[in-house]
Amino acid sequence: MEKAYLGVDIGSISTKGVVLDADNNILASDYLWTEGDPIGATKRLAKSLEQQLDAGRHQIVASGTTGSARKLVGAMLGAVVVKNEITAHAVGTTTLYPDVRTIFEIGGQDSKIILIENGVVVDYAMNTLCAAGTGSFLSSQARRLGVKVEEFGEIALKSKNPAAIAARCTVFAESDLVHKAQIGYSKTDIIAGLCRAVVLNYLNNVGKGKKIAGPIVFQGGVSKNAGVRAAFEKETGLPVIVDPNGHLMGAFGVAILARRSGRESPFNADVADMEFVTRASNCGQCANNCERILVYREGVLIDAWGNRCERGAIRVK
């Protein structure tokens, strides 16, 4: 029986999972929509990965979680590592591309830039309050234009004259888009303009004041959009690498971290059939009224968090 490691990245929009062997080869992977239900998505993911895996040959001995639901899903899977997405992405990318200097990452709701020197993260930044220039912005504009977001990239590449679209803010971008469409720009040029707007927004906000050096690796869901990639290359003047597994990089990174942690906690594929329930409970012992989240597996409390002081702590027996 060979050891395998599970990494799960539960983002706002999509849930990604990979199973690696000890040499970082991907044994199984999947990418599915979170649909606002991280527990359900994780169950579907577990089922899918289990089906891909040769149960007689590989046994998952440790799992790690990352992404915005990492804590919840970490409790669910009994993860040995629960890591933020910046570290997970950096570890994943530097494993595959040891020379990488800059990572662009644009996901569904957030975007980040990670700067690397000699394989070590030296600086990073995340978008702050605003989701302009992220995947969800592109999806909503695609709906408006009646085009599938998956086709955006190919369409954008055909444009010779991308429409200028304000990149500062989603609301401005949208009114610009409507205006350009009404005065007669072709959809192709508008889509190319949108891709460029995403890139400009990213470089002006997330990449502000950062020294961008190559090699650049671009990942996250939006990296699948060839139009955005081309716009990045044009604006930075540097080649931009998109790994075929770029969308899995966070999961890949956290699986590696789970292996490196040296801790083992065999993964039980039965999670797919177990009942997980979360319950929100307000502490109520002072005016702060902390919102606590309690996680139950088959009716038994397995984890709880959210309280700011000891008084509101819920002990798991």
Add this chain to the structure above:
Amino acid sequence: MPVTRTVQAPLPRDAKISFPQFASYGIAMEHLVQRGLDMAFVMPPRMTRRTLEVGARYSPDSVCAPFKLNLGCFLECIELGADTLIQTGGTCRLGYYGELHEQILRDLGKDIRFVNFAACDFSNPKTFVDEFRQLKPDLNLKRFTAAAIQAVRMVNAIDEVDALIRRRIGFVGDPSLLDHIHGRWLEQLRHADGLKQIEQLRRSTIRTIEALPIDMPRHPIRVGIVGEFFTVMDPFSNHEIERELGRMGVLVERWMDISNCLYHYRGRKMLPRIKGYAHYDMGATAMGTIDAALRYAKAGFDGIIHVKSAGCTPEIDAIPALQNISADYRIPILYLSYDTQTSEAGLQTRLEAFYDMISMRKEAQQ
């Protein structure tokens, strides 16, 4: 009701005075009012999400979080019976906040006296004495001065103990032990009578903390925290960032506290030191931020965290200087902006990632 003007009317004997909560400094304010003015002080309750909620509800949306918290505190103090509220001035928009707070409270129909010290000059204590004299014409100057000196000493002692805790909390076996000591220290200090008692308490508390066994690596990860006056000092405002870093095993330094601002915030000394990064005083605590950041960078700290409330202009002005320091000394800086968000997830992600980054970097260097 219009806002009351310039000359302060004398306070009635039974006035119940209050001042917005700010870190642990309420103790000193209470001492000054009770001992110096011989008047009742209403201690504002510990800030909670409710404070923020009620404060934000009646504040302009784009105003900074400290304004909202102050307003929330005022409203909570009024509930507890305070009828006289004090607001100070400051070297940023804070100078106008008193009037705005007063107007909002009046518009809400609150029948309170509002004492605004905005016209006082922090570098000239006499201006404060004059103000207090208007409030209390029969002010016993000797008594007031003694109480003021004790209050300042209390502030110094609070700062000293806090600084020690920041350096140790990451390395004691059980951080709740330090919380316990800290809580007891503040409770005892609150009832301290005279300089001698304050000094005894300070000494015994420091001894107790220093006696706690610590397990510190030879080269611990060191992080300097800089930023805007209120948010950087107030643990509720910054979501207890220092404690969070301590939990990760980080040695935390913060220059900015009331004592240092009082004794060591001198532009003529700071400007020459930071002249490579700023030529002018950009107001409020921007110079102190740049000066401290530069010092941490030169001292080889592993990282700097810049803390401010969203929209704080002087601190926004300081950011380009910090970026230059970061590039010149190759020291990572994490920029955090706080508003009324209560979700800890975003902050947690950024802090954890920052910790991972500086610890991996340190490992690679060694």
